[in-house]
Amino acid sequence: MITHDVVVVGGGLAGLMAATTAAGSVDVAVLSKLYPTRSHSGAAQGGFNAALSEDDSVESHIFDTVKGSDYLGDQDAIEVLCSEGPEVIKELEWAGVPWSRTEDGRVAQRSLGGAGFPRACFAADLSGHVVLHTLYERALKLGVKTYPEWYLVELLVENGRISGLFVYDLASGRTEIIRCKAVILATGGYGRAFAKTTNAFANTGDGMTIAYRAGARLADMEFVQFHPTTLYGTNVLVSEAARGEGGYLFNNRGERFMDRYAPRKMELAPRDVVSRAIFNEIKEGRGVEGKYVNLDLTHLGEAKIKERLPQVRDLACRYTGIDPVEKPIPIEPAQHYSMGGIRTDLNCETNIKGLLAAGEAANVSVHGANRLGGNSLLETVVFGRRAGRRVVEMVSKETAWPELPGESLERAEENWKNNFGSNSPLDPRDNIFKIRREMNRTMTEYVGVFRTESELKQAVDILAGLKERYSTLKVSRKEEPFNYELIEHIEVGYLLDLSEIIALAALRRTESRGAHYRTDFPQRNDQDWLNHTIIWRGEKGPEFGKEPVSITKYQPVERGY
């Protein structure tokens, strides 16, 4: 049996930050379904918010974030996020991040949506990529043991405490048990539940579902971020930096339509506002070819585009055939980020002893109902570091090993066996790819930017049917290396659980707040809904409750941009 004090699951920014913070003090390993540098953090383009400039302030960053969250973000957590931002950026500077620079050599910063100040630290439009690779270098330096292409299958919990992990090694095709004292889940989001998403194939919400199934509480799952600017058709991300650097959005009449929706912030309103505006333009017949809107960067000039947005240019050229230096590019909103996740406290701890979570997989609630651009990358490193520090404290305080996995392991092995066998689908033509496609379509059509009771109910019914069909499907091949059919099967199972939770939570919240917009309840309703949705696994499915929002300084007022 493999043993480590701490296992970090996920090799992206939050995971590597946690692991490299804890390394040296405790025996920590990183388990990741990908080689760490393949993690989707690397696709983040825009930047890391931090109030570094003398003219900016931590307080102003806090306020922008609270307002951006539509007052659902926990203000104590937001205070931690914003006040630790500058020192973490400094730490990354010393770790070797190749930032873009100002004339006087400081870390360059740009404007992103919903911010009162240009405070996103960036490296061209490769901000996530360069920090991911720098943290990977730091992990090499510290000799952090990694298990690449190993999948977490189940958390082993004995008497309410983490006792180990049941994992699957893709290369050998075998399961293993890892015994440990603490686990940090940094497994990212679930974008692949949706047909239109900027997310990678790997973003299947594994950590969220596995934690939920093990008894952890999830929160605010109805809040799903749709990024306003993704390439029409492929939904490859076009960074908010494109608008931060001065890009305009135009409808089919050549109008900069954002003046109707956010006259002051225009294109740099928060993402929920811009995504709704784009869909509204399309719905009212002002979409180009009735399907998309144009993002125009031509006035920025070739030099600036080359310097600041080289990746955006490259992606647009390749996937749309249009060079943004010459012509506007067609864009549409698509799923991008999960505000919801595994509920944690300020130290990243969950309701299961020894289980922590950080990054997109977690909900410490710094984003509330809508995340601002530049705050997710910041969250990964600030809370990744906090999780790393916390496990060191936990492990040094509680030196005794938790009891050996017993019942939980038997259950995990039983569940694992259930994946295999001969197929006996309800419909002989059914297969896992069909189920995934129908789930994807349902989520994008009925649980998207605009939501109503009838469509959400429809989604819940369809998802229940898909879950039933799913339960009859099996994988025939067992212990075989690189069995991606098995991985697909398991991941669709995770996504179905989360999709159902998202749809039910959206149905329950009868108001509009941030990214959750109910056309049948278009107003925010602080009296009934200024609270977090808390979700846990009950006997017959997900159960829902509420938890108050932490409000320290800023009383909710109407949000206007």
Place this chain on the structure above:
Amino acid sequence: MLINLSIDRFDPNCDRGAYKQQVKVEAKENETVLDALIKAWQQDPTISFRRSCRSAICGSCAMEINGEPRLACQTLLKDVVDSNGNLSLGPMFGFRRLKDLVVDLQPFFDSLKDIIPWVLTKNNHDGRMTPEDAAKIENPATCILCGLCDSELGDGREIGPAAIVKNHRLALDARDMLGLVRLQLNRKYPEEMAAFRENLKSFCPKKINLPEV
């Protein structure tokens, strides 16, 4: 259009050697090779291949496409399919094949340890760097560690190509204590380095163009 994919198959548990499997898929010419491969996989889920970001930033889908080193997600079908719709896919050369298009990447990632693969920050670093110095490391820092350069240019004896790229990125970092001294680790004559730079430019999916130093 109809694409005739010819995919290298190899299962270490039952095959003595690799063989080609033909799969026909319907795809648009502006779709990528990865799109076509995923369609093939949905017909035959036993095909193994890596993929993740589908936007040329993670490096997972590096493979041989008609014998050329490329990222499948970055390659449009119209650029590689012949007039009969034929397209051939194989694992990266120079790596141990594990299954189908999947190769053993561990030696590749381990090869980074042949250099000192992190910035050794000077004690007196003040947190600043001129834009000119920042510009020097920007291009080599775009490396995604896909492995294609090791596949194409690695000879298995010296420091690997991706390690050389990282070594340059670190040597040119104004914060680094070792600086240009690092380049001695490359153990390449100037003319070899010149040839290496030219070769790398010709196929690197991130167009890494190492500066002359």
